[in-house]
Amino acid sequence: MSLRRDLEPIVEWIRPGARILDLGCGDGQLLKHLAGTRGVRGYGLEIDPLNVTRCIEAGVNVIQADLDEGLRDFGSASFDYVVMTQALQALQRPDEALSEILRVGRYGIVTFPNFGHWRVRLALARGRMPMTPALPARWYDTPNIHLCTVDDFEALCALRGWKIIDRRLLDQSHREGLGHRLAPNLFTEVAMYLLEAPRIKGFAT
Numbered sequence: 001m002s003l004r005r006d007l008e009p010i011v012e013w014i015r016p017g018a019r020i021l022d023l024g025c026g027d028g029q030l031l032k033h034l035a036g037t038r039g040v041r042g043y044g045l046e047i048d049p050l051n052v053t054r055c056i057e058a059g060v061n062v063i064q065a066d067l068d069e070g071l072r073d074f075g076s077a078s079f080d081y082v083v084m085t086q087a088l089q090a091l092q093r094p095d096e097a098l099s100e101i102l103r104v105g106r107y108g109i110v111t112f113p114n115f116g117h118w119r120v121r122l123a124l125a126r127g128r129m130p131m132t133p134a135l136p137a138r139w140y141d142t143p144n145i146h147l148c149t150v151d152d153f154e155a156l157c158a159l160r161g162w163k164i165i166d167r168r169l170l171d172q173s174h175r176e177g178l179g180h181r182l183a184p185n186l187f188t189e190v191a192m193y194l195l196e197a198p199r200i201k202g203f204a205t
Contacts, residue, residue: 003033006190009168010083010109013194014038018080021104023067024087027051028060035060042079068092071100083109089144095156102162102197111192114169116149116185133172134189150185153193161198168192 003011007030014020016038022031025044028051034040044062046052055062067084068091082105088094089112101108113134114120123130129139137143148156150169157164169180169188179187 003029005174006111007033007085009170009174009192010085010111011037013107013109013166014040014081016040018042019078021045021071021074021079021082023082023084023101025051025055025060025062028055028058028062030083030085031055031060032058067097070096071104074104076103077106079105081105081107081109085109085111086113088112089147091146094146094148095160098156098162098195099160102195106196107165108162108195108197109193110195111190112148112153113144114150114185114188114191115147116151117189118186119189121186132189150188150191153191157193157195163196163198164193165196166194 010030011034014034018040020031020034020040020042022042022044025031025046028044031042031044042061044055044060045065045067046055046062047064047066049064052062052064067087082101084101088097088110091097098108098110117132117134119132120130120135131138135144154164168176169184170176170190170192172189174190
């Protein structure tokens with residue numbers, strides 16, 4: 001199973017042998033890759049029955065669950081990393097989901113499309129809901145209900161005291177460039193964050 005390009009930066013943040021919970025894990029690509037290359041242990045949560053079947057076929061531990069129902073079945077700091085890729089904007093309460101991620105995991109990794117990108121702004125200026133490479137769905141069939149910008153996300157982190165350890169601000173091909181450093185909220189299409197809850201200072205031995 002080959003790894004999608006948008007998942008590659010996440011691998012660099014994961015320490016070997018870590019315990020991982022992958023929320024909305026899809027077909028299990030990330031977990032399978034990390035198990036094979038970094039010796040991680042963990043579970044995926046996925047609501048789609050077809051993807052659950054694919055995870056099982058790939059040898060990935062998976063639990064069928066709805067992310068909007070929270071992570072109440074998992075104890076605090078029971079994983080080293082909790083990962084959620086391209087699902088934050090589809091949740092009923094993304095702020096509560098992030099709180100749960102940083103309760104259950106020592107570190108949280110989240111990725112989302114940036115609604116502040118210039119293509120989005122141009123479409124809105126023309127009076128239309130945007131369709132971009134990072135936001136390909138039409139307004140009436142999109143799963144996204146709580147889109148945010150890079151600035152919105154970082155303001156929420158500051159408000160809640162969530163420490164941003166690292167971030168990757170990328171274009172549609174998942175590459176970094178000068179524009180992302182000079183005007184991140186304008187040029188970023190896909191945002192990736194490594195977060196730490198304020199009470200966590202490192203990994204337990």
